Every structure is written in C-alpha cells, then in structure tokens.
Amino acid sequence: MVKASKFSAVFILALLISSFFYIAQAEDSTSTSFILRDPIITVGGGSSTSTSFQYISGSGQTIAGESTSTGFIHRAGFLYFPIATAPVLSATAGNGQVVLDWTASVGTLANITSYDVGKAVAPGGPYTFESAGNVRTFTKAGLTNGTTYYFIVQAKAGILLLAQSNEASAAPAAGGVPVLPPGGGGGGGGGGGGGGEAKVILQGLAYPTAPITILVDGRVVALIKADAEANFKSEINNLSGGTYTFGLWAEDKQKRKSITFSFSVTITSGSVTTINNIFIPPTIELDKVNLSRGELLNILGQTAPESEITISIESDNEIVEKTSASKTGDWKFPFLTSKLDDGLHTTRARAQTKDDSLLSSFSKVLTFSIGKYTASETCPRADFNKDGKTNLVDFSMMLYWWGKYNPCIDQNGDGIVNLPDFSILMYWWTG
Amino acid sequence: MDGLIKSKVKKMQNYISKFRIITFLIIGFVLFPAVSLAAKLYLEPAQGQYYQGDNFMVEVRIDPENECINTVNANISFSQDILKADQFSQGNSILTLWVKNPEISQDSGIISFIGGIPGGFCGRLAGDPGRSNLLGKIVFQVKEVNSELLSGKTAARVKFSDDSQILLNDGFGTPAKLITQNAEFNILAGAAQTPKTEWQEELEKDLIPPEPFGVEALKNPSIFNNKYFIVFSTSDKQTGVDFYEVKEGERDWKRAVSPYLLENQRLGSIIKVKAVDRAGNERIIEYLPPKKPIPYWLIIPVLILGAVIWLLIRKILKSKAKK
Numbered sequence: 001m002v003k004a005s006k007f008s009a010v011f012i013l014a015l016l017i018s019s020f021f022y023i024a025q026a027e028d029s030t031s032t033s034f035i036l037r038d039p040i041i042t043v044g045g046g047s048s049t050s051t052s053f054q055y056i057s058g059s060g061q062t063i064a065g066e067s068t069s070t071g072f073i074h075r076a077g078f079l080y081f082p083i084a085t086a087p088v089l090s091a092t093a094g095n096g097q098v099v100l101d102w103t104a105s106v107g108t109l110a111n112i113t114s115y116d117v118g119k120a121v122a123p124g125g126p127y128t129f130e131s132a133g134n135v136r137t138f139t140k141a142g143l144t145n146g147t148t149y150y151f152i153v154q155a156k157a158g159i160l161l162l163a164q165s166n167e168a169s170a171a172p173a174a175g176g177v178p179v180l181p182p183g184g185g186g187g188g189g190g191g192g193g194g195g196g197e198a199k200v201i202l203q204g205l206a207y208p209t210a211p212i213t214i215l216v217d218g219r220v221v222a223l224i225k226a227d228a229e230a231n232f233k234s235e236i237n238n239l240s241g242g243t244y245t246f247g248l249w250a251e252d253k254q255k256r257k258s259i260t261f262s263f264s265v266t267i268t269s270g271s272v273t274t275i276n277n278i279f280i281p282p283t284i285e286l287d288k289v290n291l292s293r294g295e296l297l298n299i300l301g302q303t304a305p306e307s308e309i310t311i312s313i314e315s316d317n318e319i320v321e322k323t324s325a326s327k328t329g330d331w332k333f334p335f336l337t338s339k340l341d342d343g344l345h346t347t348r349a350r351a352q353t354k355d356d357s358l359l360s361s362f363s364k365v366l367t368f369s370i371g372k373y374t375a376s377e378t379c380p381r382a383d384f385n386k387d388g389k390t391n392l393v394d395f396s397m398m399l400y401w402w403g404k405y406n407p408c409i410d411q412n413g414d415g416i417v418n419l420p421d422f423s424i425l426m427y428w429w430t431g
Numbered sequence: 432m433d434g435l436i437k438s439k440v441k442k443m444q445n446y447i448s449k450f451r452i453i454t455f456l457i458i459g460f461v462l463f464p465a466v467s468l469a470a471k472l473y474l475e476p477a478q479g480q481y482y483q484g485d486n487f488m489v490e491v492r493i494d495p496e497n498e499c500i501n502t503v504n505a506n507i508s509f510s511q512d513i514l515k516a517d518q519f520s521q522g523n524s525i526l527t528l529w530v531k532n533p534e535i536s537q538d539s540g541i542i543s544f545i546g547g548i549p550g551g552f553c554g555r556l557a558g559d560p561g562r563s564n565l566l567g568k569i570v571f572q573v574k575e576v577n578s579e580l581l582s583g584k585t586a587a588r589v590k591f592s593d594d595s596q597i598l599l600n601d602g603f604g605t606p607a608k609l610i611t612q613n614a615e616f617n618i619l620a621g622a623a624q625t626p627k628t629e630w631q632e633e634l635e636k637d638l639i640p641p642e643p644f645g646v647e648a649l650k651n652p653s654i655f656n657n658k659y660f661i662v663f664s665t666s667d668k669q670t671g672v673d674f675y676e677v678k679e680g681e682r683d684w685k686r687a688v689s690p691y692l693l694e695n696q697r698l699g700s701i702i703k704v705k706a707v708d709r710a711g712n713e714r715i716i717e718y719l720p721p722k723k724p725i726p727y728w729l730i731i732p733v734l735i736l737g738a739v740i741w742l743l744i745r746k747i748l749k750s751k752a753k754k
C-alpha cells in the first residue's frame with residue numbers, strides 16, 4: 001500500500017515534470033543551414049496598457065507573431081525578420097521636374113510607413129535621399145532641363161529599410177508636353193466619393209487672335225480665340241471623370257490649320273484640373289510642291305510672336321534649318337533645293353518660345369517633289385495609300401488628319417476629316 | 432544595309448515617277464524611320480493566383496515609349512481550357528474610335544480589337560494623377576473543370592499574338608516596333624472561400640451613363656446607294672458602351688451600329704439614339720434632321736408660276752390705276 005502510494009507520488013511528479021517540458025515546447029526557427037530548436041522566451045509578468053489595448057502576461061513563446069489593435073502592437077517571440085515587396089518605380093519628365101510614381105510595397109510582419117526617394121545624376125548612384133512620406137507619387141522639382149536623373153525609392157517600416165525599387169530615369173525638358181501643376185487635380189468643392197462633375201482648364205499658346213477648336217475624345221466641344229499675344233484659356237465643364245483625350249488645333253490668319261495637338265489625361269470626378277503649357281504647333285505651308293532641282297522653296301507659316309522655328313527636311317539625310325518668327329508670329333524660310341536629290345521629300349517645323357520656356361511638338365508633315373514627281377489627290381473608297389485595300393493603314397492616316405482638311409482623306413468633301421469620313425471608311429473596310 | 436535601302440529607294444522612286452503616283456506608305460517607310468523605337472503592349476496584373484469560380488479582370492495597357500501612336504490592333508490569346516473570357520470592357524479606354532469592336536472567340540481562345548485615338552497618344556503627361564494608358568479590360572472567369580486537370584496548381588496564360596500591331600501618328604501609317612508583356616496566372620484546385628467578383632463590383636459601382644454625343648444624318652453617293660444614314664459614337668468612362676439603339680419617330684427601338692441606314696428616308700421625324708453601358712445606364716440623344724431641300728425640278732416651275740402670278744397682279748393693278 002505504501003509502495004502504491006510512493007508509486008503514485010512518483011508518477012504524479014513525473015507527469016508534472018513532463019507536462020512542464022511540453023509547455024516549454026516552442027516553435028523551431030530554421031533556415032537552410034541553421035536550426036534553432038525549441039527556443040524559449042520568457043516575458044516578465046505584469047501588464048502593459050494603452051488606450052485601446054491591455055496585455056497581461058507571463059508567457060513563453062509558442063508561435064512567433066504579431067498582435068495589433070488601433071493603438072498597440074505586441075510582437076512576441078523569436079520574430080522572423082520582416083520583409084517587403086519591392087516597389088516598381090516609373091519616372092515621367094516634365095519642365096524642370098520629374099514625376100515619380102510607384103506601386104505599393106507590401107510588408108510581411110511589418111507595415112510600410114514611409115518611402116524615401118533617392119536622386120542621382122549617374123546610373124547606380126550615389127543617391128541623395130529625401131523622405132516622401134507614405135505616398136505613391138512624388139514630384140521632384142528644381143531640376144535642370146536636359147540632364148538625365150536617376151531615381152530609386154526605398155520602402156521603410158519605421159526606421160527599418162525593408163525594400164528598394166528598380167532604378168528609373170528621366171530627363172526634364174522645357175515644354176513639349178503640357179504639364180499639370182502639382183496639386184492641379186485637387187479641389188473642386190465636395191470631392192470625396194467621386195461625386196460631381198469635373199472641370200478642366202486648358203491654357204497655353206497658339207497664334208495671335210487665332211480661332212482654336214477644342215476636342216474631347218475626338219468630338220468638338222468648344223471654339224475659342226487666342227488673344228493678341230497668342231495666349232488662350234478655356235474651361236471644359238460637365239465631365240464625369242475618367243481618362244479623356246483632349247485635342248486642340250488652331251487656324252492662322254491665312255486660314256492654314258495646324259495639326260491637332262492631342263494628349264490623354266485622367267480627370268478625377270468632382271475636381272478642377274488645370275492643364276497649362278500647351279503650345280499648339282506652328283502652321284506650315286509650301287509655296288509650291290513640284291519643283292526643279294535648285295529652285296527656291298519657300299516654307300512658311302505662323303506661330304507665337306518671336307518664336308524660334310526649327311525646320312526639318314526629311315530626305316536621305318535630315319536637313320535642319322532655323323529661322324525666327326516676326327512680332328505677328330509669321331515665319332518664312334527660303335530653302336534652296338539644290339541640297340536635295342530628285343525625288344520625294346517631306347518637311348515639318350516646330351517652335352520654341354522667345355524665352356525658351358515652351359517647345360512645341362512638330363507641325364503637320366508636308367510633301368514636295370524635286371524632278372518629275374507629282375501627286376494624285378483622289379482617294380476613292382477610302383483607300384488613302386492606294387494599295388487596293390481599305391485597312392488599318394488608311395485608318396491611321398485618317399486619324400492623323402482628324403479634324404482637319406485633306407483632299408484625299410476628306411471623303412465626303414465637307415472640308416474636314418471627321419466622323420462621316422470615318423463611317424465611310426468603315427463601310428469600305430476590307431482588312 | 433543603308434546602301435541597300437538607299438538603292439531600293441532609288442528604284443522605287445523611278446517606278447513612282449513613271450506612274451505619277453505618290454505612295455504615302457513609301458514616304459512613311461523611307462523618309463521616316465521604318466521601324467522606330469518600340470511601343471509596348473502589356474497586361475496587368477502580369478501574375479496572380481485564382482481559384483475555380485473566381486472572376487477577375489486583366490487590364491490591357493500601352494506604353495508608347497517616347498513615340499506618338501494612333502492605332503492599336505491587338506490579338507490576345509488565352510488558355511481557353513481553364514479560363515472563360517466573359518467580357519471586354521472599353522470603359523475608360525484611351526481608344527475612342529473602334530474599327531473593330533472587341534471580339535471574343537472562346538473556341539479559339541482569342542480576343543481581338545482595333546481602335547484608334549484621334550490626334551494620337553504620346554504617353555503619360557507629367558503630373559497626370561492617373562496612368563491614362565488603358566486600352567480595355569478583359570473579364571475572365573476561372574472555369575469549373577475536372578479537378579484532376581488541376582493537379583495542385585496549373586498555369587493559365589494570356590498573351591499577345593505576334594500579329595498585333597501599333598501604328599505611329601505620323602500621317603503615313605508607319606508601323607511601330609512592338610514589344611509585348613504577357614501574363615501568367617496560377618490556378619488552384621477547388622473553390623475559394625470567398626470567390627472573387629471584381630467585374631460584378633465594377634458593374635454595381637457604375638451609376639453614370641455614357642458620355643454625351645452627337646448624331647448626324649447625311650447621304651453620300653458612295654454608300655447606301657445615296658440614301659440617308661446617321662452616324663454616332665460615344666464612350667463610357669466606367670464599364671464601357673455595350674450597345675446602341677435607334678428609334679425613328681413612332682417606330683420601335685432597334686439595335687444599331689454606326690453608320691445606320693434610316694428606314695424613313697423622308698427625314699420627317701425625330702430620331703432618337705440610345706447608348707447603353709455594360710451596367711445598363713443609358714443616354715438618349717434626340718436628333719431632328721434638317722428638312723429635305725426642295726427638288727431642283729420643282730424650283731423652276733414654282734419660279735415660273737410665281738413670275739406669272741406677279742405679272743398678272745401687276746397688270747390688274749395697272750389697269751385699275753388707269754380706270
């Protein structure tokens with residue numbers, strides 16, 4: 001009986017000891033060349049509190065992990081080192097600035113709290129860092145036009161650096177593209193929830209007193225006029241929000257039409273977005289299209305007053321000439337064709353404002369011939385390139401001339417290439 | 432290589448001079464770089480993990496990479512044994528004119544479309560809050576297939592075909608060099624605890640009708656035997672335009688595409704055109720066609736009759752005055 005009671009006491013003691021061993025069993029930490037078996041951590045008893053969380057403890061680790069509430073984080077045990085996915089960075093050049101945007105970095109066992117932007121003037125660095133905060137877009141201003149800058153973004157959780165993006169580069173340039181000023185897409189009274197109609201303000205330069213046609217998604221929405229200094233401004237209302245393609249073309253005092261200057265922008269509903277620095281390309285005309293070699297070809301048009309004009313003659317080798325526009329914006333360049341071989345050639349021009357702040361994109365392309373070359377202007381059945389088919393190439397040419405006049409592509413002869421012509425092209429489509 | 436191209440150009444130019452024809456295509460190819468910088472077509476997301484019954488969207492996007500482009504011809508193949516392409520949403524697309532509306536062939540596993548941007552697209556502007564480069568969204572459903580086919584996980588691929596094309600906005604229809612970035616998704620056996628319903632959520636959010644648009648009636652000897660037809664086109668920034676309907680006067684609504692041959696060639700009644708988006712929101716535009724001009728053969732008799740009446744009245748008035 002005594003033996004039995006002794007046995008019972010030993011058994012209970014053994015059970016108790018073994019149960020302690022069981023309680024102490026913890027999660028192993030492993031890697032390919034290392035194992036930390038049954039690690040034990042002890043936390044002193046007591047309590048920790050915040051406004052929304054209370055933790056009363058005296059515990060050992062069993063599983064590594066993290067418990068959080070609004071105002072409290074408890075990290076227990078042998079935590080794995082936190083990691084995060086690398087942000088994917090892209091850079092877009094503007095006038096004296098570069099706009100960076102990146103995908104969100106997602107942390108494991110940590111939340112990303114901020115991003116640092118690094119800038120360098122050579123690939124691979126060294127980078128100068130600045131904090132961008134917990135955002136996914138950042139505009140780096142004060143940059144030199146024409147210099148290529150290299151950027152990276154680092155994702156951080158508190159002070160811990162967890163991930164680094166790819167390197168993206170961009171070279172800021174004067175003008176060329178319209179720029180949305182920082183914060184230009186904000187405001188609009190009410191905002192939130194995407195309600196309300198959006199407004200877009202378009203402003204820039206054309207030619208003195210030139211009538212300007214504004215298109216949204218290929219549809220004419222406004223007719224305005226530039227002032228005597230060639231400045232224009234227009235408001236487009238009643239947009240629902242989304243990605244819109246805006247197009248602008250102007251007519252000069254000789255009734256020459258510019259190419260349609262087009263760009264696509266995402267407009268937030270209920271907001272006011274200002275798009276400035278628009279510079280409508282110059283008009284261009286040739287005084288003759290069929291010439292003998294050595295004959296003088298006058299290339300002329302209109303742009304903003306006193307702009308510098310760069311004329312490009314595309315031949316086997318490109319020839320670039322420069323001239324200046326007058327105070328009325330008129331420009332003319334006498335080109336001696338002895339520099340060219342017999343054959344077909346094209347020319348186009350672009351303008352840069354007197355203060356070098358804006359550079360337009362190229363004007364429309366004009367074709368001229370040296371020698372025995374002439375043009376045929378009839379294009380039946382929307383076969384603009386006369387290859388016997390009405391297909392993608394013809395459609396592309398129609399888009400190029402959209403909203404303007406071209407005797408070949410203006411199928412219904414109403415003086416403008418527009419939706420009816422497109423419909424006619426649809427009708428004759430052969431693929 | 433340059434010499435070879437130049438000699439070909441010379442030969443071509445001689446040929447042209449004989450036949451007095453300008454081929455814009457040749458100018459586009461020869462005087463401008465025939466193959467320029469590469470434009471990129473890509474899919475987003477490029478990776479993902481889905482279960483049977485999941486419904487998810489893949490965005491088709493473009494990066495013109497410093498070029499200006501105006502036309503996209505995309506042919507996209509997908510693993511039709513695992514995925515079902517339910518829809519192609521044109522919502523918020525930068526393509527505003529569609530030569531070929533998106534077509535889905537489930538049997539061959541091909542999605543194709545051709546669209547364009549009037550005036551061209553030269554990439555994202557600095558400061559644009561969005562990316563503004565979406566061409567469309569493909570809505571996929573993961574098929575309920577025999578789980579033996581999905582042993583563990585299976586890859587479902589979505590890729591651009593080699594015959595996809597992008598054209599430059601250069602006035603000559605020059606093809607841009609094209610690079611593509613495809614997508615591959617892991618499909619897991621079994622159903623998710625909460626199946627993904629991304630497209631359904633988009634439809635529920637869309638309460639905005641298609642954009643305002645114009646309707647125009649015209650006739651042209653070259654089409655519809657010189658009969659009157661109407662043209663129309665719009666876009667929808669959320670889920671995309673699903674279809675159009677036309678109602679002439681008191682007649683019934685009819686499904687229509689532009690150009691639409693009018694049944695009533697007398698143009699006497701109001702024409703209504705309805706654009707309906709994928710979520711069922713609709714915008715109706717009313718159009719009153721201009722009165723048909725008086726036929727020229729009627730003008731001359733009317734003028735003669737008017738002149739006769741005027742002379743008679745004058746004669747009567749004169750005779751009365753004499754009395």
